[in-house]
Amino acid sequence: MSKNYVQIDPRDNIIVAINPLEKGRVTTINGTEVTLKENIKQKHKFALNDFAVGDEIFMYGVLIGKAVKSIPAGYAITIDNVKHASAEFNDSKEKFTWTAPDASNFKGRTFNGYHRKDGKVGTSNYWLVIPLTFCENRNIDVLEGALSEKLGYETKKDFAVDTDALIKQYKAGASSEEIFNTPIITTKEELSKNRLFPNVDGIKFLKHDGGCGGIRQDSEVLCQLLAGYIANPNVAGATIFSLGCQNAQISMLQDALDAIDPNMGKPVHYLEQQQSESERALIEEAVKHTFVGLTEANKIERQPAPLSKLVLGLECGGSDGFSGISANPALGYASDLLVALGGSPVLAEFPELNGVEQELINRCNTVEDSKKFYNLMRAYSAAAVAVGSGFENNPSPGNIKDGLITDAMKSAGAAKKGGTSPVVQVLDYAEQVTMPGLNLLCTPGNDVESTTGLVGSGCNVVVFTTGLGTPTGNPVAPVLKMSSNTHLYEKMYDIIDINAGTVITGEDTIASMGEKILDHIIRVASGETASKAVVHGNNDFIPWKRGVSL
CATH class of the missing domain: 3.40.50 (Rossmann fold)
Incomplete structure (x- = not known):
């Protein structure tokens, strides 16, 4: 990308600051010159044209908000001058066609997994x-x-204490000096070798x-x-x-x-x-x-398996203003590659699909699935309203601080994880993935509840994009953390597996990063590389409660 600002879609009327932009700077977007009226923080957006109260605001080519104040061109888009808005949708689908990406670099590739009697293949045991x-x-x-x-x-710490060795020494009549010279600390690495x-x-x-x-x-x-x-x-x-x-x-x-x-x-x-x-x-x-x-x-020992046996959970958390530009679309490209190879990516977090419902409805292979997705989204939205909330309250303080100011803006970027392929199946929470291709799974937007649900529906590996950083993992499936920006990767290298910030700096394209992601997934699925979440023992498990407590 390697630009100071970018218009993501030709229909967008707000522009993303890739780097901090100073007041007075003249920007040029598709021949239109805009002078910035104030400083624009990195990852935040500014108005491409003048907005009156009630005017619609578009990003990623979709409606993400409406102006609540007049916003002259060149001013920042903030929670004070914009409110959440999303496009209407219905349960009737339009014709959809898809061209798969070139997956020839992965043709014939396998991963070494644990084969089960039911035909599934695990990435762990x-x-x-x-x-x-x-x-x-x-x-x-x-x-x-x-x-x-x-x-x-694994232990709860990075080491284990062998108190039994001291007891043995004491019973043998050892001196205080001999007890002090007895090694009793065993590291996780040493434990695993034994x-x-x-x-x-x-x-x-x-x-x-x-x-x-x-x-x-x-x-x-x-x-x-x-x-x-x-x-x-x-x-x-x-x-x-x-x-x-x-x-x-x-x-x-x-x-x-x-x-x-x-x-x-x-x-x-x-x-x-x-x-x-x-x-x-x-x-x-x-x-x-x-x-x-x-x-x-x-x-049971690892044996070669086709990539079609990969069921890939698509998750994001701690998102920032770059998530929908680098990490999520790159993961979406990897998802499309996996679909082309016969695998099954799974897109969850239904509150973070708000505003892109019609696109996903149109991508459903069957009318039954398009209606099921429509009904699940309507019911979920109504349940949120019934308890005095709504999808518009989804962005967290961290999201807002780093440039995601409405749920529709956050959702439009989050949905990029699902790539562009057809939707082969729509699943309610805890229903199982049974069909190859892109699946939609109803889960909350909560990171751990959603990841818990993805693995419960059959995902044997998860990629988790983040712009702010998170140590989240899962007890059963390896969770690969991918940063949207290089600063985060360098700051939290100990918990981040992949850096998609190179898309922002122009070292990678969405396609080249997508191939790198799939290659990393294969190595983790084969047991050649451990995810950072597994190394640190992040075993987060929170089932979703959809009812009240009696």
């Missing part, structure tokens, strides 16, 4: 320990303490605050989500804790698993505390079931 109700979270903690460090898996089960990437403990106390529908959806995690190709099997009296019954989870695939073939062990002779017996049984499950999971 985990065992899950899951409570059906928050009442069992303490038992989950006990199991984690008994297994994780002892088997060489894993008893080298083909198992870890044991993940999915604690949550649901399963009882809310409406029955929330427990049903929770069971569907948990079933999706068990069915995820990155999972080898699971140990399930039930209290016994909660809303989320074992039978409910079993029904949800059968609905996904009654012949999945994964071991799932159910333990109900109210039927156990004691808590001690419950824990003992859980440890033994999990240990035996790990021995079986360890027999």
